[in-house]
Amino acid sequence: MSDEARDFYYHAQFQEDRYGTGATGFSFSLNNSPLSISNSSPHEPQGFDPSSYMSFTDSLNGSSDYNTLAKAFGLSPSSPEPLLEVKREQNLVVDAGSETAVTPNSSASSSSTEAGDDDSNKVKRERQQKESADGGESSKKGSKAKKKGEKREKEPRFAFMTKSEVDHLEDGYRWRKYGQKAVKNSPFPRSYYRCTTQKCTVKKRVERSYQDPTVVITTYEGQHNHPLPATLRGNLGGGMFMPPSMVAPPASFSQDYIVQMPPSAVYNYHAGGMNSFYPQTSSATLSTAPLHHQQLQISDYGLLQDIVPSMFLKLEQ
DNA sequence: CGGGTTTGACCTGCGC
DNA sequence: GCGCAGGTCAAACCCG
Secondary structure (H helix, E strand, O other): OOHHHOEEEEEEEEEEHHHHHHHEEEEEOOOOOOOOOOOOOOEEEOOHHHOOOOOOOHHHHOOOOHHHHHHHHOOOOOOOOOOOOOOOOOOOOOOOOEEEEEEOOOOOHHHHHHHHHHHHHHHHHHHHHHHHHHHHHOOOOOOOOOOOOOOOOOOEEEEEEOOOOOOOOOOOOOOEEEEEEOOOOOOOOEEEEOOOOOOOEEEEEEEEEEOOEEEEEEEEEEOOOOOHHHHHOOOOOOOOOOOOOOEEOOOOOEEEEEEOOOOOOOEEEEEOOEEEEEEEOEEEEOOOOOOOHHHHHHHHHHHHHHHHHHHHHHHHO
């Protein structure tokens, strides 16, 4: 697998009740066939390679097994009814189905200039040399500088889209905003966040789709090397949304499978059919419509917090 | 006072 | 080489 093909795109929708009316929920509004080879999306790049699809797990572990995820969601490679969109970014983020294309290769740098630790350290060093002539070799942040010629390693990334009124969705981890930039051709800025846990280099970018302002595009980069902050574990209620960071596919569709809603939270679903899956908890209700049209209504987020930690442990082993 | 946010400056990569 | 856009830094600021 090439370095430049390790990013992912995930599409979900979240109906949020930010004002506490109790009506919250999310839906995997997958308007495209992510696992489909015969994809007909107008936004799909020409000559799109279906092998570029891979599971979250694959994305994070560096392996590529396209069929695994397809199986996991009961899809044949040409299934017209995708349940989950997991897509590598091939140097771009593409909304394969909706109107919210994310700068399709307008500048590959948007997806390839990651791992700022390397460059930024260089930047820091240079700045320090400029600004502090006392040759301070300190720099609490620039401690792991790399050689100049060394090529930056790209962290695996995946992006997903969420329908939400708030930009920064709670995902159980603590984030520190370190930047905000205006996005070309978009009235909405892009925010940059870093995980505040020490030694954790996970970053995420949050921006709104300029074509559909109700859609928030979140791009995760890297993997958390620590558990969910304890102070937040018991606080998963209240409309929190767990974006998917990893999928642990089942051996077969008839079995339970786990969708990890990251960074670490997991929902456990039971596959109910080719085009639907059902949460095992009674806290949620799900229509029998095809999944990509379904809206999972979670009426009791308190239950969610019970589910998440246990599922996480399950995946941890 | 500690931790998070804001924001202008600065850097890098890329296309022309 | 230049300009543009994305990404990051870090001082100033804010807030509990």
